[in-house]
Amino acid sequence: MIREVIVSTMSLEGCIHLAPMGIHVLEEGMLLMPFRPSTTLENVLATGVAVMNATDDVRVFSGCLTGRRDWPCVPSDRVVGCRLESALSHTELKLQRVEEDPLRPKLYCTVAHEAQHRPFKGFNRAQFAVIEAAILVSRLDRLPLEKIQRELDTLAIALEKTAGPLEHEAWSWLMDKVRLFMGEE
Ligand SMILES: Cc1cc2nc3c(=O)[nH]c(=O)nc-3n(C[C@H](O)[C@H](O)[C@H](O)COP(=O)(O)O)c2cc1C
Incomplete structure (x- = not known):
């Protein structure tokens, strides 16, 4: 199954990057598949970490695609990175293995940490x-x-x-x- 989330990553210089992505939930871990070129891909390859943010504020999804990427973030708990302040929950990922592809490489990750922040209030x-x-x-x-x-x-x-x-x-x-x-x- 694929979960539509906001992926937060950081460059080695500490620049935060947010992008909506569909993440494949595997039996063990998660699979990210960014299309090249992608800042998310560059950041995950450079730092070895990414954070999945589950949010019901869909302005973050549409904002990221319309030049409004500046959503409040706070430091993540276990990996060096950040999570969306408005996240209902977040999952911290560590890059385990890369399957190279010229168009869409596969980033296999393990779950390092998960946390809940706000209740899920139902589908809309x-x-x-x-x-x-x-x-x-x-x-x-x-x-x-x-x-x-x-x-x-x-x-x-x-x-x-x-x-x-x-x-x-x-x-x-x-x-x-x-x-x-x-x-x-
Ligand atoms: C719900 C949703 C899911 C998306 N899933 C993916 C994805 O799995 N891979 C991808 O490369 N882009 C995906 N996109 C498009 C990216 O968010 C967008 O192209 C973004 O700019 C990715 O490039 P970046 O890493 O440079 O920000 C998705 C967009 C939306 C709205």
């Missing part, structure tokens, strides 16, 4: 819609525009029915980016 369809829309936005230059528009129209139904203010804000950032991209086409 608008949050799902924002995450799906964020994936579409991350592939704007690779998918046919009609397919993107069709899928966004469907996702907008769940958004309209079930969103709160945070989900509306997250959605609006993504739609601004889609409009800008389509206007430039």
Whole structure:
């Protein structure tokens, strides 16, 4: 199974980097698969660690894809790195093995530490819609525009029915980016 999380990493110079990623949950450990080029990939290879952040603030997902990467972080507990301050829970990972690939290397990690910070309050369809829309936005230059528009129209139904203010804000950032991209086409 794949969990959609925010991965926080740090460069050797201490620069924090946040990126939404789908992480494969394995029987033993986790698998990250960043597409090249990727700052996350560079940081994990340099430091040997990454942190998975589970958050229900979907603005972090849409923000990272729309130039708003500056979300509050605090130091992680066991590995040298950081976690999202708003995380419901976080999992600290240590790089165990790299399977090289020119397009999408596989980073096999072990779990060094996990911690809970806030309760999970239930599923929300608008949050799902924002995450799906964020994936579409991350592939704007690779998918046919009609397919993107069709899928966004469907996702907008769940958004309209079930969103709160945070989900509306997250959605609006993504739609601004889609409009800008389509206007430039
Ligand atoms: C929900 C979600 C899951 C994503 N999963 C991945 C992933 O597994 N691998 C990847 O390379 N990019 C993934 N992306 C896109 C990255 O977040 C985005 O391209 C990012 O800039 C990665 O590059 P970076 O490490 O340089 O930040 C995902 C985006 C979203 C919204």
